[in-house]
Amino acid sequence: MFGFLKQRRQTPSGFSSSSAAEEVTAGIDGSGLVAIVTGASSGIGAETCRVLALRGVRVVMGVRTPSAGERVKEEIVKNVPAAGIAFSPFTLSDDGIELQFATNYLGHFLLTNLLLEKMKITAMESGIEGRVVIVASDSYKHTYREGIRFDKLNDASGYKGILAYGQSKLANILRSNELSCRLKEEDAKVVVNSLHPGVVATNITRHLGIIKDILSPIAKLVLRGVEQGAATVCYLALHPQVAGVTGKYFVDFNAVELKPPATDKELSKKLWDFSVSLLQ
Structure with a gap:
């Protein structure tokens, strides 16, 4: 009855929106590579760890709760021979930063920058391209009118959970674009791309409460499983088709054109400097 919702439309990459992470990485040997995966204790992050x-x-799992990460690790080890918050009520992190921005964007900005120098050196010495894969979302199109609320980031007035989520995802795309430009200027052997994983059935929308409960039966019919949600992540991390590709935004394994304000280079630079100032 609902088969029309899950048609396999093949794209130029050779894969479709129904392709799973195992399918898009079939035949690829990742031996000798190291991947650090955030949000690794559930959902897309856990599936990405498993397939890699x-x-x-060699997978390094970044988790908030060690016991949850340990359970995923045990399951992977037994069967093999990311972190996100959506639509939460206004809350500040322990550092006094709006929680969705801190969790979905700023923490990853810091982690990437801490690892970057090592990645550049390793890529140069090994001859193996380094890849930074940033999970964003088409929700970047649904953010505040000003794009990023620099002056009101931690202000509860005017806060809307769904727009704050879009703001955090827009920030990730802007970060990807800016970092890609900086690395190209340095002629570094590290590429950076962002992606939309599709609308995936994970626990990221746990803050929606009764609305989530009402929509759950419908969602199961139309949402992707984590196997499909992790597919473009694994594709960008491993597939030879995207070697040398940088500064792009991918949907279903293919680079697509971004819409403003995600194309604003000045906004990307402003966000980068703003993020550095928050971490000082």
């Missing part, structure tokens, strides 16, 4: 490990990649 299946392909021989």
Whole structure:
């Protein structure tokens, strides 16, 4: 009855929106590679860890709760021979920063920058391209009118959970674009791309409460499983088709054109400097 919702439309990459992470990485040997995966204790992050490990990649799991990460690790080890918050009520992190911005964007900005120098050196010495894969979302199109609320980031007035989520995802795309430009200027052997994983059935919308409960039966019919949600992540991390590709935004394995304000280079630079100032 609902088969029309899950048609396999093949794209130029050779894969479709129904392709799973195992399918898009089939035959790829990741031996000798190291991947750091955030949000690794559930959902897309956990599935990404599983498939990368299946392909021989040494996986470092970034988790908020060690016990949850340990359970995922045990399951992977037994069967093999990311972190996100959406639509939460206004809350500040322990550092006094709006929670969705801190969790979905700023923490990843810091982690990437801490690892970047090591990645550049390793890529140069090994001859193996480094890849930064940033999970964003088409929700970047649904943010505040000014794009990023620099002056009101931590202000509860005017806060809307769904727009704050879009703001955090827009920030990730802007970060990807800016970092890609900086690395190209340095002629570094590291590429950076962002992606939309599709609308995936995970626990990220746990703050929606009764609305989530009402929509759950319908959602199961139309949402992707984590196997499909992790597919473009694994594709960008491992597939030879995207070697050398940088500064792009991918949907279903293919680079697509971004819409404003995600194309604003000045906004990307302003956000970068703003983020650095928040971490000082």
